[in-house]
Amino acid sequence: MLKNIFAIEGIIVNINGEKRGRIEIDQNSGLIEKVNEPTGTADVILKDELIFPGFIDLHVHARECVDHSQDYKEDFSTASNAAINGGVVAFIEMPNNSTPPIDDKSYEAKKELTKKSKVEVVLYAGIGENTKPLSQNVPYKVYMGPSVGTLFFHSQEELEKVLRAYKGCSISFHCEDPTILEENKNQSTHEERRPKEAEMLAIDFALKMIEKYSLKGKICHCSVKEGIEKIKNAKMRKLNVVAEVSPHHLYFDQGSLSNANRDSMQMNPPLRTSIDRNYLIEALRVGTIDFIATDHAPHTKEEKLKGTSGTPQLDTYGPFTTWLIKEHNFTLQDIYRISAYNPAQFLNNFTHKPYGEIKEGYVGSLTVIDMNKPVKIIKEILKTKCSWSTFEGVTFPGSVIMTIIKGKIYGK
Amino acid sequence: MKHILSANQFNKDDLEKILARAEVMEKQCKTGKIEKLLENKIVACIFFEPSTRTRLSFETAALKLGAQVISAENAMGNSSTYKGETIEDTTRMLCSYADIIVIRHPKAGTLDLAARVATKPLINAGDGINQHPSQGLLDVYTIKKEHGRLNNLNVVFGGDLLNSRTMRALVPFLRFYEGNTFYFVSPKELALPREYRNELKEKGISFKEMENLKEVLPVVDVLYMTRVQKERFANNADYEKVKNLFILKFQDLKNLKKDVIIMHALPKVNEIDQQIDTDPRAAYFRQAQNGLYVRMALLLYVLNL
Numbered sequence: 001m002l003k004n005i006f007a008i009e010g011i012i013v014n015i016n017g018e019k020r021g022r023i024e025i026d027q028n029s030g031l032i033e034k035v036n037e038p039t040g041t042a043d044v045i046l047k048d049e050l051i052f053p054g055f056i057d058l059h060v061h062a063r064e065c066v067d068h069s070q071d072y073k074e075d076f077s078t079a080s081n082a083a084i085n086g087g088v089v090a091f092i093e094m095p096n097n098s099t100p101p102i103d104d105k106s107y108e109a110k111k112e113l114t115k116k117s118k119v120e121v122v123l124y125a126g127i128g129e130n131t132k133p134l135s136q137n138v139p140y141k142v143y144m145g146p147s148v149g150t151l152f153f154h155s156q157e158e159l160e161k162v163l164r165a166y167k168g169c170s171i172s173f174h175c176e177d178p179t180i181l182e183e184n185k186n187q188s189t190h191e192e193r194r195p196k197e198a199e200m201l202a203i204d205f206a207l208k209m210i211e212k213y214s215l216k217g218k219i220c221h222c223s224v225k226e227g228i229e230k231i232k233n234a235k236m237r238k239l240n241v242v243a244e245v246s247p248h249h250l251y252f253d254q255g256s257l258s259n260a261n262r263d264s265m266q267m268n269p270p271l272r273t274s275i276d277r278n279y280l281i282e283a284l285r286v287g288t289i290d291f292i293a294t295d296h297a298p299h300t301k302e303e304k305l306k307g308t309s310g311t312p313q314l315d316t317y318g319p320f321t322t323w324l325i326k327e328h329n330f331t332l333q334d335i336y337r338i339s340a341y342n343p344a345q346f347l348n349n350f351t352h353k354p355y356g357e358i359k360e361g362y363v364g365s366l367t368v369i370d371m372n373k374p375v376k377i378i379k380e381i382l383k384t385k386c387s388w389s390t391f392e393g394v395t396f397p398g399s400v401i402m403t404i405i406k407g408k409i410y411g412k
Numbered sequence: 413m414k415h416i417l418s419a420n421q422f423n424k425d426d427l428e429k430i431l432a433r434a435e436v437m438e439k440q441c442k443t444g445k446i447e448k449l450l451e452n453k454i455v456a457c458i459f460f461e462p463s464t465r466t467r468l469s470f471e472t473a474a475l476k477l478g479a480q481v482i483s484a485e486n487a488m489g490n491s492s493t494y495k496g497e498t499i500e501d502t503t504r505m506l507c508s509y510a511d512i513i514v515i516r517h518p519k520a521g522t523l524d525l526a527a528r529v530a531t532k533p534l535i536n537a538g539d540g541i542n543q544h545p546s547q548g549l550l551d552v553y554t555i556k557k558e559h560g561r562l563n564n565l566n567v568v569f570g571g572d573l574l575n576s577r578t579m580r581a582l583v584p585f586l587r588f589y590e591g592n593t594f595y596f597v598s599p600k601e602l603a604l605p606r607e608y609r610n611e612l613k614e615k616g617i618s619f620k621e622m623e624n625l626k627e628v629l630p631v632v633d634v635l636y637m638t639r640v641q642k643e644r645f646a647n648n649a650d651y652e653k654v655k656n657l658f659i660l661k662f663q664d665l666k667n668l669k670k671d672v673i674i675m676h677a678l679p680k681v682n683e684i685d686q687q688i689d690t691d692p693r694a695a696y697f698r699q700a701q702n703g704l705y706v707r708m709a710l711l712l713y714v715l716n717l
Contacts, residue, residue: 015663236697237688287662287687333663337687 004028006407008366009038012045012358013332015341018050025364026297030406031353032364043362044409048372049401051335053358054089054365055317056343059172059220059244059293061310062121062303063331065097066109074298074385075310078272079314080117082296083385083409087400089119089365090347090355091296095126095141096151119405120365123351124172126151129134129158132165138351139170141220144202145178154178156205163209170349171199172218174201175227176269190262190309191254191270196224199269203227209235210241217241218346221295223249223269223280232288242346244293245280246321247313248390252276267295267308281328292321298386312384316391318367323399326371339365368402414536414714415527419548419581424588427552433709434553434702441476441705448478449717456510457483458502459537461518465678465700466537466546470514473707482510488518500529507532512714515539533714541575548581550706555586555634555698558673564591570625571638571658571683572602575687578638578677580608587617594619595628599654601645624657629667635660636675639683662687675699 004027012021012035022042024034063070074082076093093114101107107125114121120237124141128151133140143152144159153159155178163171180198187193203219207230210217217396222228224247231243236327239289248267253274257265265271283289294317297310313320321339323332344356353363375381375398402411422430440446455474459467461556462485471481499517503526506513514535515523520542527534538544556562567586569579573596594612596604596619603621604612612619622628629635640658645651660686661672668674673695676684680696688694 015666232690235692236694238692238695238698240692287690337662 003033004216004407005033006364006404006409007042007048008044008051008404009040009042010044010049010051010368013336014053014149014321014358015105015333015336015394022368023051023358023364025404025407027407030364032358032360034360035055037360041306044104044402046368048370050332050369050371051358052367052369053344053356053362054403054405055087055313055321055339055367056347056355057083057088057091057294057296057317058218058291058343058346059246060091060296060314061094061096061298063097063298064113066099066106066113069098069210071227073300073303075210076117078383078385079296079298080119080121082117082312082314083317084403084405085315085381085383085400087369087403088314088365089363089367089403089405090351091119091120091314092122092124092139092347092350094247096126096143100126100128100151102126102128102151104134104136107134118410120351121365122347125160127166127171129153129162131162135171136361137350139164139172139346141174142173142174144205145176145181145198152178159221160209163213163215166215167213170216170218170389172220173202173206174220174268175199177201177205190266191272194268194270196226196272199224199227200230203230207231207239210234210240215240219243220293221246221249221269222280222289223276225276228279228283228288234326235288242290242342243288244291245284245289246295247292247316248295248311250277250280250284250292251323252390257365261390261393263307264301264304264311264388266304266307266309267297267311281324284338285328285330285338287336290344291338292317293343296384298384300386301388311390312382312386312388315382315384316377316389316396318369318400319377319396319398320391322369323373326397364404366404368404369398370401371398373399373401413511413533413716416531416545416714417523417527417534417536418543418711419545419584421545422585427549427585427588430549430551430706430709430713431556433712434705437705437708438702439709446476450474450477450479451710453479454509455479455481455512455711456506457481457513457537458487458506459483459485459516460487461516461538462486463516463538466516466703469703470535470537470707473704473711474512476704477708478713479511479711482639499526503530503534513712535710535714538577541577542580544577544581546703546710547578547705548585549710550699550703551578551582551636552585553673553706554675554695554702556672557702558695558698559633559671562586563589565633566593566595566628566631567634567636568595568597568625568628568632569636569638571629571640572599572644573598573604573638574602576638579636582636583612583617585616592618595622595632596620597622597625597628599623599640599658601650602640605716625660626664626667628666630669631650632668632672634673634675635668637680638677639681658683660684660688665691665693668693
């Protein structure tokens with residue numbers, strides 16, 4: 001078969017550092033054919049821009065569901081546009097739909113919908129009352145307490161009863177304890193209704209379940225210092241656990257809240273103190289937290305005013321990483337690790353071809369960042385269907401100038 | 413009654429008994445049902461050199477087993493040694509108070525002098541660059557627990573081997589088992605001392621000496637890191653030349669086997685990237701915890717309990 005080779009030359013960021021090089025991608029297979037010295041002739045020749053292995057987002061809500069009841073705010077096609085806009089080449093999508101994917105049949109039915117996406121999509125299967133593991137190897141998501149949707153549990157006992165069947169599975173935990181949430185439901189602010197104790201207690205319980213049932217555990221959207229300390233101790237005990245943090249929790253804290261933005265900023269878990277936020281940044285730097293995962297949750301502005309939790313974050317993924325570099329002195333290797341390499345170690349369990357490195361045989365999906373080209377986030381440049389962002393008005397120090405998906409350019 | 417003075421004093425049988433006992437101790441600690449076998453006993457911890465970790469873990473081990481503890485943590489400055497008392501006299505006095513005596517001393521060979529006059533069991537908690545048997549035992553225990561075996565291992569010691577008593581305390585135990593190969597990787601200024609190299613050769617131990625850590629990473633099963641200290645070099649330029657060869661970086665993890673264990677006697681400063689701490693292969697914090705169980709086993713061993 002005739003090969004269609006796409007060649008790009010520029011500064012390649014890999015685990016060992018940065019080096020000018022040439023990448024050849026076979027557009028038929030979508031895989032990297034060769035990585036070698038630059039020749040001076042290529043389809044794309046870059047100057048100071050940085051080529052990363054494609055960024056991966058392990059926590060996305062695309063909202064499209066087999067009943068299409070929420071297509072008005074996002075679908076797999078628009079979510080993939082937002083992903084490409086943010087430099088994200090693959091994402092794993094959450095199961096809290098009105099018809100949740102919880103068994104082989106509902107999972108396959110939802111998987112059909114993902115064909116509309118331009119980027120690779122893997123689906124989480126939900127865990128709910130009376131569910132069982134699927135026949136194929138998939139990642140699972142469990143909501144301990146009520147958030148968005150109907151997949152949740154009322155108590156730890158109820159959850160453990162179901163989890164027993166999932167021994168050895170890959171399970172991501174939304175950690176907020178239902179009992180503590182219930183006790184605080186009449187408090188006046190979102191932060192008080194979902195106190196940090198709920199997260200800490202739920203993390204304890206998740207870690208216990210991970211150990212007891214030999215799960216491959218992931219703790220979603222960490223927001224509290226004390227919770228991360230627990231994860232750190234568990235990792236040192238060799239527990240099989242990884243942790244996510246969202247740009248929302250890294251960039252904002254309770255000090256960012258005003259009466260004007262309170263509704264749009266609402267997310268579960270809520271924003272915490274600046275002490276927590278600074279700790280999250282350090283934990284991400286030193287590897288206690290493994291990756292950035294956005295928890296992209298595209299609700300409409302009207303829904304936000306009514307109190308729906310979650311914020312759209314895919315469009316701003318790449319620009320946000322440049323803020324970590326400029327404002328918090330993250331190295332390019334740090335970004336490589338938290339946005340590409342580490343999430344790929346998770347994703348690759350569920351894809352046919354591997355992500356996370358610029359190397360022969362790996363998927364030819366790349367993220368190109370220009371550190372010298374700031375971008376101001378405005379409504380007009382967003383691709384998510386819900387068409388707003390908590391980062392509107394923010395100028396990030398660098399931008400995504402090109403996203404390459406399996407050898408095809410999606411430029412700017 | 414037995415003394416514990418050196419890793420070289422044990423045979424394979426002794427070692428396996430201690431490891432099995434440590435395993436029992438670990439189980440008892442984890443279930444919270446510890447047999448108080450040292451009730452009414454007094455353990456003295458006398459440290460002529462600072463070491464918070466080793467001292468506290470011996471003291472904890474003693475307390476867990478129901479013993480009481482007397483201790484001097486800065487014995488050089490605050491005890492009669494300061495006034496010129498010999499180690500022999502100090503030991504005689506201690507033996508009249510305590511049932512087990514744990515000693516650390518900066519001078520190599522001091523414990524042997526003490527043992528000549530001791531009427532109660534002595535445990536060497538480190539004597540200069542010479543020996544540190546309880547460290548060696550907790551290291552074997554860690555390797556066994558993490559790898560499930562003590563044979564057919566490629567064991568790399570990286571860093572300062574000239575001054576490493578942890579290395580000296582571990583090698584004698586691992587030679588009881590078949591198929592282990594040792595790689596000693598250090599800058600030449602800090603290579604194995606000649607007499608120790610000769611000793612290894614005489615004993616027929618299979619080992620290689622190298623100057624670059626990176627080359628051995630793909631084959632290693634146990635990577636034991638020690639710190640390369642600036643003060644050990646004649647000048648700054650020599651240090652600058654080699655320092656990065658003995659620092660384990662996050663990107664090195666990629667070149668290591670999936671089931672390698674990274675060990676370190678702690679405290680570590682900059683010889684291991686902080687990002688490695690939470691990797692499952694970083695065993696050093698678990699290693700430190702194992703020290704407690706092994707030291708409990710040793711306190712029982714010296715009293716033939």
